[in-house]
Amino acid sequence: MRLSRFFLPILRDDPKEAEIVSHRLMLRAGLVRQASAGIYSWLPLGFRVLKKIEQIVREEQDRAGAIELLMPTIQSADLWRESGRYDDYGQEMLRISDRHDRDMLYGPTNEELITEIFRNAVRSYRDLPRNLYHIQWKFRDEIRPRFGVMRGREFLMKDAYSFDLSVEDAKRSYNKMFVAYLRTFERMGLKSIPMIAETGPIGGDLSHEFIILADTGESAVFCDADLVALDAPSDDIDFDGDLTPVIEQWTAKYAATEDMHDAARFEKEVPENRRLSARGIEVGHIFFFGTKYSEPMKCHVQGADGKLITVQSGSYGIGVSRLVGAIIEASHDEAGIVWPAQVAPFDLGLINLKPGDESTDGACEDLYNKCLGAKLDVLYDDTDERAGAKFKSMDLIGLPWQLIVGPKGLKEGQVELKNRASGDRQSLSPDEAVNALAATAS
RNA sequence: CGGGGCAUAGCGCAGCCUGGUAGCGCACCUGCUUUGGGAGCAGGGGGUCGCAAGUUCGAAUCUUGCUGCCCCGACCA
Numbered sequence: 001m002r003l004s005r006f007f008l009p010i011l012r013d014d015p016k017e018a019e020i021v022s023h024r025l026m027l028r029a030g031l032v033r034q035a036s037a038g039i040y041s042w043l044p045l046g047f048r049v050l051k052k053i054e055q056i057v058r059e060e061q062d063r064a065g066a067i068e069l070l071m072p073t074i075q076s077a078d079l080w081r082e083s084g085r086y087d088d089y090g091q092e093m094l095r096i097s098d099r100h101d102r103d104m105l106y107g108p109t110n111e112e113l114i115t116e117i118f119r120n121a122v123r124s125y126r127d128l129p130r131n132l133y134h135i136q137w138k139f140r141d142e143i144r145p146r147f148g149v150m151r152g153r154e155f156l157m158k159d160a161y162s163f164d165l166s167v168e169d170a171k172r173s174y175n176k177m178f179v180a181y182l183r184t185f186e187r188m189g190l191k192s193i194p195m196i197a198e199t200g201p202i203g204g205d206l207s208h209e210f211i212i213l214a215d216t217g218e219s220a221v222f223c224d225a226d227l228v229a230l231d232a233p234s235d236d237i238d239f240d241g242d243l244t245p246v247i248e249q250w251t252a253k254y255a256a257t258e259d260m261h262d263a264a265r266f267e268k269e270v271p272e273n274r275r276l277s278a279r280g281i282e283v284g285h286i287f288f289f290g291t292k293y294s295e296p297m298k299c300h301v302q303g304a305d306g307k308l309i310t311v312q313s314g315s316y317g318i319g320v321s322r323l324v325g326a327i328i329e330a331s332h333d334e335a336g337i338v339w340p341a342q343v344a345p346f347d348l349g350l351i352n353l354k355p356g357d358e359s360t361d362g363a364c365e366d367l368y369n370k371c372l373g374a375k376l377d378v379l380y381d382d383t384d385e386r387a388g389a390k391f392k393s394m395d396l397i398g399l400p401w402q403l404i405v406g407p408k409g410l411k412e413g414q415v416e417l418k419n420r421a422s423g424d425r426q427s428l429s430p431d432e433a434v435n436a437l438a439a440t441a442s
Numbered sequence: 443c444g445g446g447g448c449a450u451a452g453c454g455c456a457g458c459c460u461g462g463u464a465g466c467g468c469a470c471c472u473g474c475u476u477u478g479g480g481a482g483c484a485g486g487g488g489g490u491c492g493c494a495a496g497u498u499c500g501a502a503u504c505u506u507g508c509u510g511c512c513c514c515g516a517c518c519a
Contacts, residue, residue, distance in 0.1 A: 012468065012480070013454050017512050037511065092518075109519090143443070143517060150519095157519060209519095285519060319519040353478060388479040395479090406478055416478090 001346070003381045007044050010393055020216055022328035023148030025337050029397045031324070038145025038153030045397060046324065048345035050156065053323050054135055056187045056342065057158045064180035064239050066131040066160050071113050073137055077103035079112040083296050094141045106139040111293050111315055114161045118311075119299035125165055125309060128301060129173055133160030135320060147218070150281070150325040160316040165303070167290065170312035174206065174288045175243040177316040179233050181210050181284050182250070186232035188323065189340025190283070190330060193227050195255040197285060206314075209257060210284035214329040217279030222266055223255035225274040257282075281326045288314040337398030338421050346379040347371075347441055349399045353387045353406030363415070364405050367430055371403075374438040378403075395420065401440070403433055 011028045018024040026032050031046030042050055058068065074096070080086035094106040107113070114132060122128070135158045145153050162173035178194065185192035190212045197209035211221050213228070233246055254269045256262065257280070266275065291310045293299070300308040319326075331338045339345070350371065352364040364380065371378040379399060381390050387406070394402050404416040404425075414427040417436060428436065 009452085011453055015453070016448085016455095019513070034511090090517095138519080140518070144513095144515090146513085155519070159519090282519065317519055322519060351478095386477060386479090386481065388477090388481080391479045393480085404478080408478065 022325040052343045060180045060184040064176045066133045108140045115293045125303045129164045131162040156321040158318040162314045164312045182232040206288035211280035217281045220258040221280040224253035225276040284318045286316045336396035339398045341400045347377045348401035349394045350380040350403045370434045
């Protein structure tokens with residue numbers, strides 16, 4: 001993509017409404033614009049990141065055996081009356097009526113709808129287990145939206161719902177999601193720690209929050225520092241095999257958010273030198289809630305013995321749009337965003353320091369095409385800005401690599417390759433630079 | 443929803459107290475000079491001063507009402 005043809009409205013000054021760093025950087029770097037309180041438009045650069053995150057979530061859900069579908073944003077109130085949540089959910093649910101005065105709502109979550117879909121379609125125990133998920137916009141009318149996309153009212157969420165014949169089977173489904181989540185966040189360059197969680201209005205008695213550590217995190221968290229050192233399961237893990245050793249490895253040690261924190265237990269179970277108290281951002285939440293919805297909504301299947309079985313369910317959320325902010329909170333410096341390569345909107349920025357100069361333009365065009373040929377996603381700054389402004393902007397938007405091309409270097413046959421995260425620079429021939437970049441991308 | 447604050451050009455702000463017909467920096471446009479970490483000079487464009495009433499000869503400025511947004515708290519992916 002040529003910057004001269006892209007849409008990237010960068011702000012030089014901090015907008016005053018943005019307090020926390022991710023919100024500030026998302027506005028400045030042209031990722032989002034606020035449409036109204038807690039509701040954002042995703043500009044091209046931010047949209048690319050959102051799509052990358054969504055795709056990683058999708059791939060790991062699929063790997064864990066979940067099946068993607070898509071449910072609507074607008075739901076009928078009737079279903080929610082059936083589960084009893086129409087009244088329970090309160091003002092957080094945006095209620096709408098249509099032209100016939102029917103009660104509708106903008107879905108804050110989808111347990112009712114998925115249960116309705118499942119009960120209508122499935123009659124036999126042979127069709128279980130299943131885990132169905134979608135990635136869809138939700139709306140929760142928060143009393144006070146804040147922190148940009150981290151706590152918006154409209155947000156993109158992956159929510160999965162499992163259906164099993166027994167509590168034991170359901171726990172297996174839960175474990176699959178547990179492992180998938182560890183992998184998902186690790187692939188985004190994040191260290192996530194599962195913590196014992198409150199179940200909130202969704203209900204249920206087995207639940208973990210997946211927290212990533214960031215100084216600006218919204219809640220205090222306490223855990224055994226050993227958990228931070230653990231690696232997520234590799235991509236050859238067998239989701240149909242026994243996952244309990246992995247779960248045990250991650251849940252044996254103390255980890256809790258402030259709501260669930262037990263200081264006495266913390267001090268008893270964790271040696272002093274491993275007691276980590278930090279701040280964290282919740283990016284995922286998994287629940288097992290058994291028959292909370294299947295019972296009132298009569299989601300039954302017929303078992304091998306001919307008797308009806310009430311299905312056992314869980315639900316599993318990931319805040320996809322929140323993750324964009326969370327990643328920035330976890331990965332930035334004074335100059336701007338530092339994208340982990342896996343979610344970066346482009347692989348690299350190619351900076352032409354002297355547009356209009358024949359040799360520089362020629363070298364840049366050549367490099368641009370070679371990068372594209374090597375399947376690198378490149379943002380080519382071919383604009384007529386001054387060098388300093390280009391450097392500042394490129395640092396701000398935080399692409400992992402900068403390929404800097406100017407007449408001085410070219411005289412020596414060299415271009416400069418800068419790593420955004422470390423700041424390291426090396427001078428290379430143009431071909432060496434492309435090869436080096438292609439190697440990092442593969 | 444309680445408490446606090448803000449609303450003037452795309453962004454950041456001054457002007458308001460003490461009413462007199464709107465200004466600064468950055469950004470933007472034109473030209474010249476510059477050109478490896480947010481250049482200089484000159485010229486230029488852009489505003490129903492959040493909305494509505496009221497007071498007044500006259501309102502960005504005073505009064506009242508409304509709306510929007512931000513921050514702290516309680517609540518949440």
